[in-house]
Amino acid sequence: MGKDSKTTTKKPAAKGDKGKGGDKEEKGSKGGKGGLGTCKEVKARHILCEKQSKILEVQNKLNExxxxxxxxxxESEFGKLAMEYSECSSGKKGGDLGWFPRGKxxxxxxxxxxxxxxxxxSTPFKTQHGYHIVLVTGRRN
Structure with a gap:
């Protein structure tokens, strides 16, 4: 049983490592939607609001x-909404965050x-900074 316990302990550690440095393992199975989790950088715009009611108003405009x-x-229309609604300094640039790597x-x-x-x-979601909507505009490895 001691060996089995060690093996069981190692497996979760390997799974947890995938999100940080496991890209090499995932690259081989990159076909289709599996490639979503393997890119190294994303280019995105976002809208940040302190209040949930305000981000839901933005979501309604996007839905309509x-x-x-x-x-x-x-992208240009999302940028207009970001300039109007976003409480982040990036709102002045239409919510443009540019390219950013994992971990940033x-x-x-x-x-x-x-x-x-x-x-x-994305649909609205919350972080410690407030409520966000993200528009992903690019991905690269």
């Missing part, structure tokens, strides 16, 4: 204009940004 029709939100953003933000396909918007 594009999302309810299964359309992609144009807080956990939930990083998870959403790296798990969203380019051209798609």
């Amino acid at each position: 204009g594009w999302l309810s029709n299964d359309s992609k939100v144009p 953003m807080v956990g939930a933000f990083q998870d959403i940004a790296f798990g969203t396909e380019p051209g798609n918007c």
Whole structure:
């Protein structure tokens, strides 16, 4: 049983390491949607609001204009909403965060940004900074 316990202990550690440095293991199975978690950098825009009611207002505007029709939100239109609603300094630049690597953003933000396909918007989510909506505009390895 001692050997089995050691093996069991090692397996969860390996799984936990995948998110940080396990990209090499995942690259081999990159086909299809599996590639979402393997990129090294993401380019995104976001809208940050302190109050949930305000981010839900933004979400309603996105739904009315594009999302309810299964359309992609144009980057320029998302940028206009960011300039109007975002309480982040990036709002002045249309919410543009540019390219950022894994480990630069807080956990939930990083998870959403790296798990969203380019051209798609996230639903509202909360971090310690407030409520966000993210539009992913690019991915690269």
